Amino acid sequence: MAEVLIINEEEKRLIQNAYRDLLKSIKSELNEEDRMNIRKAYEMAVQAHSEQRRKSGEPYILHPIAVAKICADEIGLGPTAIICALLHDVVEDTEISLEDIQKQFGERIAKIVDGLTKLDSAYNAESPQAENFRKVLGTLVEDVRVVLIKMADRLHNMRTLGSMPRHKQLKIAAETSYVYAPLAHRLGLYNIKTEYLDLCMKITDPENYQEIAQKLSETKRSREEYIKEFIAPLKDNLDDIGAHYEIFGRPKSIYSIWNKIRTKRVPFEEIYDLFAVRIVVDVTPEKEKLVCWQVYSIVTDVHTPIPERLKDWITTPKSNGYESLHTTVIGPKGRYVEVQIRSNRMDEIAERGYAAHWKYKGLSRHPDVYERWLDSVREILEDPNSDAVEFLGDFKSNNLFNEEVFVYTPKGDMRILPKGATALDFAFHIHTDVGYYCSAIKVNNKMVPMGYKLRNGDQVQITTNKNQKPSEDWIKMVATGKARSKIRSAMKEERRRKGEIGREALERKLGNLKVDFDRSVEQLVSQYEFPSHADLYYAIAMGELTIPEIFKTAKVDFDKDGQRHLSFVEEEKPAPVEEKPRRERKPKFTGKPRLLINGEPAEQFNYTFATCCNPVQGDDIFAYLTANAGLKIHRATCPNATNLMAHYGYRVMKAEWITTADTTFVAALKITGIDDGPGVIERLTHKISTMLGLNIRSFNIEGNEGYYEGRISLLVRNTDQLNMAIRALQNLSNVSTVVRID
Ligand code: MN
Numbered sequence: 001m002a003e004v005l006i007i008n009e010e011e012k013r014l015i016q017n018a019y020r021d022l023l024k025s026i027k028s029e030l031n032e033e034d035r036m037n038i039r040k041a042y043e044m045a046v047q048a049h050s051e052q053r054r055k056s057g058e059p060y061i062l063h064p065i066a067v068a069k070i071c072a073d074e075i076g077l078g079p080t081a082i083i084c085a086l087l088h089d090v091v092e093d094t095e096i097s098l099e100d101i102q103k104q105f106g107e108r109i110a111k112i113v114d115g116l117t118k119l120d121s122a123y124n125a126e127s128p129q130a131e132n133f134r135k136v137l138g139t140l141v142e143d144v145r146v147v148l149i150k151m152a153d154r155l156h157n158m159r160t161l162g163s164m165p166r167h168k169q170l171k172i173a174a175e176t177s178y179v180y181a182p183l184a185h186r187l188g189l190y191n192i193k194t195e196y197l198d199l200c201m202k203i204t205d206p207e208n209y210q211e212i213a214q215k216l217s218e219t220k221r222s223r224e225e226y227i228k229e230f231i232a233p234l235k236d237n238l239d240d241i242g243a244h245y246e247i248f249g250r251p252k253s254i255y256s257i258w259n260k261i262r263t264k265r266v267p268f269e270e271i272y273d274l275f276a277v278r279i280v281v282d283v284t285p286e287k288e289k290l291v292c293w294q295v296y297s298i299v300t301d302v303h304t305p306i307p308e309r310l311k312d313w314i315t316t317p318k319s320n321g322y323e324s325l326h327t328t329v330i331g332p333k334g335r336y337v338e339v340q341i342r343s344n345r346m347d348e349i350a351e352r353g354y355a356a357h358w359k360y361k362g363l364s365r366h367p368d369v370y371e372r373w374l375d376s377v378r379e380i381l382e383d384p385n386s387d388a389v390e391f392l393g394d395f396k397s398n399n400l401f402n403e404e405v406f407v408y409t410p411k412g413d414m415r416i417l418p419k420g421a422t423a424l425d426f427a428f429h430i431h432t433d434v435g436y437y438c439s440a441i442k443v444n445n446k447m448v449p450m451g452y453k454l455r456n457g458d459q460v461q462i463t464t465n466k467n468q469k470p471s472e473d474w475i476k477m478v479a480t481g482k483a484r485s486k487i488r489s490a491m492k493e494e495r496r497r498k499g500e501i502g503r504e505a506l507e508r509k510l511g512n513l514k515v516d517f518d519r520s521v522e523q524l525v526s527q528y529e530f531p532s533h534a535d536l537y538y539a540i541a542m543g544e545l546t547i548p549e550i551f552k553t554a555k556v557d558f559d560k561d562g563q564r565h566l567s568f569v570e571e572e573k574p575a576p577v578e579e580k581p582r583r584e585r586k587p588k589f590t591g592k593p594r595l596l597i598n599g600e601p602a603e604q605f606n607y608t609f610a611t612c613c614n615p616v617q618g619d620d621i622f623a624y625l626t627a628n629a630g631l632k633i634h635r636a637t638c639p640n641a642t643n644l645m646a647h648y649g650y651r652v653m654k655a656e657w658i659t660t661a662d663t664t665f666v667a668a669l670k671i672t673g674i675d676d677g678p679g680v681i682e683r684l685t686h687k688i689s690t691m692l693g694l695n696i697r698s699f700n701i702e703g704n705e706g707y708y709e710g711r712i713s714l715l716v717r718n719t720d721q722l723n724m725a726i727r728a729l730q731n732l733s734n735v736s737t738v739v740r741i742d
Pocket residue numbers: 063088089153
């Protein structure tokens with residue numbers, strides 16, 4: 001039976017109040033026309049959604065009103081965006097068409113609403129996440145407001161996720177942490193990003209979320225006392241500045257606290273920076289830099305600063321527009337306290353991001369920070385060589401989300417690259433050709449390997465040589481999407497060029513046999529399972545697959561109509577191996593550590609340990625139900641984890657270790673150091689096998705210009721043993737770094 005959808009009197013009042021509330025939250029000046037158009041959009045939306053309700057049962061129209069309010073209140077958007085937010089679901093869900101909107105509200109608004117509708121249908125389709133993400137960014141470069149409104153839409157949906165079934169909650173949460181949170185961060189929408197991640201955690205990890213929330217509220221009072229104690233001795237001097245200011249403690253988000261507990265492996269009680277102290281001064285833009293440093297000086301006169309924690313994002317703002325002065329000082333009782341110093345204007349940008357930034361455009365000393373980023377997004381979008389998955393990888397791993405490093409050309413021009421960028425990235429950053437022909441790199445007048453990680457202040461000088469060209473291993477020496485995609489296309493081109501010989505040879509042979517070329521190539525590609533034609537040609541050219549080999553199994557056959565074509569002789573299949581008698585096989589469960597999956601003993605499930613992250617007893621783990629290989633156990637920090645959750649969150653199950661069984665796990669370490677002559681390997685293996693008594697499963701080491709890099713697989717019983725091995729290796733004099741790898 002259809003639900004009765006008539007909106008009652010009480011609901012009508014609710015809707016009108018929500019609308020009135022929305023109008024009050026609009027901060028920009030509204031002229032008569034704006035006011036009229038907002039009213040018109042509201043009435044159109046009320047009418048269009050009048051027969052719909054949300055999962056929770058409330059009238060649907062409350063959703064677009066709430067989204068519009070978030071746009072106004074929390075992102076600081078103006079009337080155009082508010083109109084679009086009110087209309088954001090009408091084209092998709094109701095009778096109203098895009099033409100109707102264009103007639104009533106004009107081209108601009110129709111375009112944005114269209115973008116929002118397309119974005120929605122992109123997500124409803126069964127297309128892969130990576131492709132969706134590309135679409136999101138495609139709309140972003142057209143009009144950033146589309147994505148900003150989408151952010152508000154997603155935020156309201158996350159806030160009201162309670163009435164959705166569990167598997168949908170997990171999927172939406174995964175998508176949010178995978179796509180929306182990093183994008184919000186990049187757009188400078190810090191508050192929204194923080195709330196996204198908190199809401200995600202509330203869904204994916206409710207126990208830890210509740211536990212931290214509760215501990216935060218239990219310790220609130222003592223924290224407030226502490227903040228008072230911290231602030232009190234500053235007040236007199238701050239009053240002397242003669243500018244209005246605010247000083248307060250700001251709690252960190254539950255998600256960020258949890259992250260710290262997880263990565264640093266310390267209990268809640270030992271985390272002291274549960275809050276930061278923020279000082280916001282109300283001064284004119286001309287005086288803000290001076291006054292902020294004055295405040296810094298007052299704070300550090302009282303509380304001892306830790307110099308390496310000073311971050312000056314006022315002189316050089318972050319690429320998302322963030323400006324602030326951060327420092328960490330030693331407060332009362334010897335605790336570290338982070339202090340953030342900024343002006344009102346900077347605070348507004350930091351809290352509300354791009355839109356707020358817009359409003360001040362022209363006033364900021366760095367008006368182009370956004371444009372530069374949007375340009376690099378455009379550049380990646382336009383690269384025809386990157387497929388969607390590579391694109392997403394590039395986008396996530398590099399540059400576009402991360403912070404940056406400042407380096408100089410030999411002439412002293414400053415260049416900004418993403419943090420983690422290498423010397424070779426710098427070469428590609430200067431010009432594609434400089435990258436292609438790069439043959440040697442000096443940093444601060446010393447030769448460095450191409451994969452050298454840039455540091456702030458480095459001066460980089462590139463030498464080129466026309467005979468040089470990119471090779472496969474260059475990919476590993478760069479971190480930016482630009483360099484990676486340029487190298488990849490050079491490699492593809494090189495492969496294609498080399499494959500030409502293979503193609504010609506095959507063409508001759510097929511010509512002699514008088515069979516159709518295209519059809520035969522198609523057959524060969526599928527027979528030998530090559531990803532593409534180019535790969536077939538390349539394999540032939542390189543002798544990996546020879547023509548005589550092909551024609552051992554391929555022969556000419558005739559169609560019914562006498563056409564010649566290739567057919568393949570069935571290779572004799574080896575007889576199925578008979579199952580060995582049970583007693584010869586390994587007993588089924590020995591060697592497997594004991595686990596609980598979703599709280600139940602794991603023996604009843606068919607599970608294996610994922611080889612992408614090699615969990616070791618003691619690691620945080622989860623179980624993932626694969627399509628055809630049973631359950632795989634991954635580390636919670638596995639690089640594939642978010643990806644899996646975003647695609648198939650509902651397949652993820654809780655897993656935990658129960659006993660310290662006497663079994664071993666494979667763990668891989670990467671070791672780098674100085675190659676100080678023969679015997680490096682002996683010293684390392686001696687330490688591991690003789691001194692620590694651990695078994696080495698594999699070991700390989702590569703030396704290069706006095707550096708070496710080794711990968712070593714060890715058999716360990718648990719994380720304690722592994723950490724012991726890491727510490728012991730770190731203490732060797734010829735070892736510089738030891739890290740666990742996946
Ligand atoms: Mn919506």
